[in-house]
Amino acid sequence: xxxxxxxxxxxxxxxxxxxxxxxxxxxxxxxxxxxxxxxxxxxxxxxxxxxxxxxxxxxxxxxxxxxxxxxxxxxxxxxxxxxxxxxxxxxxxxxxxxxxxxxxxxxxxxxxxxxxxxxxxxxxxxxxxxxxxxxxxxxxxxxxxxxxxxxxxxxxxxxxxxxxxxxxxxxxxxxxxxxxxxxxxxxxxxxxxxxxxxxxxxxxxxxxxxxxxxxxxxxxxxxxxxxxxxxxxxxxxxxxxxxxxxxxxxxxxxxxxxxxxxxxxxxxxxxxxxxxxxxxxxxxxxxxxxxxxxxxxxxxxxxxxxxxxxxxxxxxxxxxxxxxxxxxxxxxxxxxxxxxxxxxxxxxxxxxxxxxxxxxxxxxxxxxxxxxxxxxxxxxxxxxxxxxxxxxxxxxxxxxxxxxxxxxxxxxxxxxxxxxxxxxxxxxxxxxxxxxxxxxxxxxxxxxxxxxxxxxxxxxxxxxxxxxxxxxxxxxxxxxx
Numbered sequence: 001x002x003x004x005x006x007x008x009x010x011x012x013x014x015x016x017x018x019x020x021x022x023x024x025x026x027x028x029x030x031x032x033x034x035x036x037x038x039x040x041x042x043x044x045x046x047x048x049x050x051x052x053x054x055x056x057x058x059x060x061x062x063x064x065x066x067x068x069x070x071x072x073x074x075x076x077x078x079x080x081x082x083x084x085x086x087x088x089x090x091x092x093x094x095x096x097x098x099x100x101x102x103x104x105x106x107x108x109x110x111x112x113x114x115x116x117x118x119x120x121x122x123x124x125x126x127x128x129x130x131x132x133x134x135x136x137x138x139x140x141x142x143x144x145x146x147x148x149x150x151x152x153x154x155x156x157x158x159x160x161x162x163x164x165x166x167x168x169x170x171x172x173x174x175x176x177x178x179x180x181x182x183x184x185x186x187x188x189x190x191x192x193x194x195x196x197x198x199x200x201x202x203x204x205x206x207x208x209x210x211x212x213x214x215x216x217x218x219x220x221x222x223x224x225x226x227x228x229x230x231x232x233x234x235x236x237x238x239x240x241x242x243x244x245x246x247x248x249x250x251x252x253x254x255x256x257x258x259x260x261x262x263x264x265x266x267x268x269x270x271x272x273x274x275x276x277x278x279x280x281x282x283x284x285x286x287x288x289x290x291x292x293x294x295x296x297x298x299x300x301x302x303x304x305x306x307x308x309x310x311x312x313x314x315x316x317x318x319x320x321x322x323x324x325x326x327x328x329x330x331x332x333x334x335x336x337x338x339x340x341x342x343x344x345x346x347x348x349x350x351x352x353x354x355x356x357x358x359x360x361x362x363x364x365x366x367x368x369x370x371x372x373x374x375x376x377x378x379x380x381x382x383x384x385x386x387x388x389x390x391x392x393x394x395x396x397x398x399x400x401x402x403x404x405x406x407x408x409x410x411x412x413x414x415x416x417x418x419x420x421x422x423x424x425x426x427x428x429x430x431x432x433x434x435x436x437x438x439x440x441x442x443x444x445x446x447x448x449x450x451x452x453x454x455x456x457x458x459x460x461x462x463x464x465x466x467x468x469x470x471x472x473x474x475x476x477x478x479x480x481x
């Protein structure tokens with residue numbers, strides 16, 4: 001068994017393509033099969049080596065590796081289509097020689113006129129105008145400077161049956177393919193539907209698992225294979241990934257590239273877990289599964305025929321679970337860049353303090369990046385005071401507590417920080433939320449967050465004193481003048 005993932009390097013790795021790669025990788029792991037990475041870069045204008053490197057980086061970040069590919073080599077290379085043009089040229093010459101393909105000299109303007117005329121009467125189908133040109137007609141077109149394409153001669157009355165592992169039996173007629181289709185452009189670059197089946201055959205691919213948007217292309221590829229006497233792989237077309245409006249997932253729904261998920265602070269194991277199970281249910285309806293459990297349970301036949309809806313909130317929840325199960329030592333290097341973005345100089349803070357702060361805050365993190373908006377509560381000299389906290393701290397109800405907290409941290413001799421709450425109860429007569437809400441606002445800049453004893457543990461006496469002094473001078477003292 002040999003499976004492949006064949007992305008086009010024309011941009012970032014889309015979440016739908018990442019899911020296809022994951023399913024192929026898991027099946028390869030399950031059946032101890034070869035997993036091949038092939039780069040389909042015949043879109044010469046949009047393809048780039050930078051995009052290819054980005055895709056490979058994202059795949060590896062997800063934990064996916066391959067036994068053959070452009071970076072690791074293999075027996076059936078080259079693994080970039082742009083490096084296989086000599087191979088395709090030989091097959092094109094064979095098809096032309098056997099009369100199964102022909103040169104087409106129709107210009108873009110002529111084809112556009114045909115399309116416009118067809119739009120008035122129905123769907124467009126190439127008329128076959130150049131199917132039987134004489135040598136003199138071909139010479140005249142060449143003398144005019146026309147550069148021909150090569151069209152595949154679609155056989156009449158031929159039936160193509162696909163026994164799809166997910167969709168079941170799908171039947172196509174050659175009459176509905178849209179006429180003879182181009183297999184080589186006028187610039188000599190072969191098109192996807194032509195060379196994909198050649199590559200699959202020459203690379204001994206036995207199973208092609210890909211998105212169902214490729215299903216309509218499959219009969220063309222099979223007809224090419226028949227014309228060249230090439231083997232046809234077994235197909236399985238995955239249902240597409242949709243947004244919550246039941247339309248194909250796109251930027252308007254939210255983040256769609258793996259690169260952005262990584263930058264936002266998603267963990268690779270969470271994204272892999274979610275995408276691997278998008279469209280089927282594990283035994284016992286479990287949703288959090290280790291990769292070995294997924295490999296044990298995944299089957300092509302279990303994958304849903306209907307589209308799967310991408311649930312962003314569910315992915316966030318799953319990511320939060322993985323954050324809580326990671327060790328603090330694993331989380332620290334992942335969170336350091338986000339702590340830096342929050343303006344925290346981690347070099348000036350003891351490692352044990354950083355680890356303890358992460359331990360306290362991670363229950364509130366669904367993304368690694370969430371630490372950026374939380375860490376200031378514990379690790380900055382003065383946190384950012386949100387609007388709710390500012391409103392409360394300016395109120396008459398909070399003024400007495402702020403004054404007494406300020407006094408507590410500035411009187412001689414210094415009190416023990418553990419006495420703070422009891423002293424405030426006595427001096428203010430406040431209790432319950434009337435005491436704890438303004439105290440939390442003073443110490444953290446927010447009305448919700450970790451337990452106050454945890455906050456004071458990290459801040460220490462001096463850290464709490466700085467915040468009490470800041471709040472007193474900013475919110476209370478101005479009110480008294």
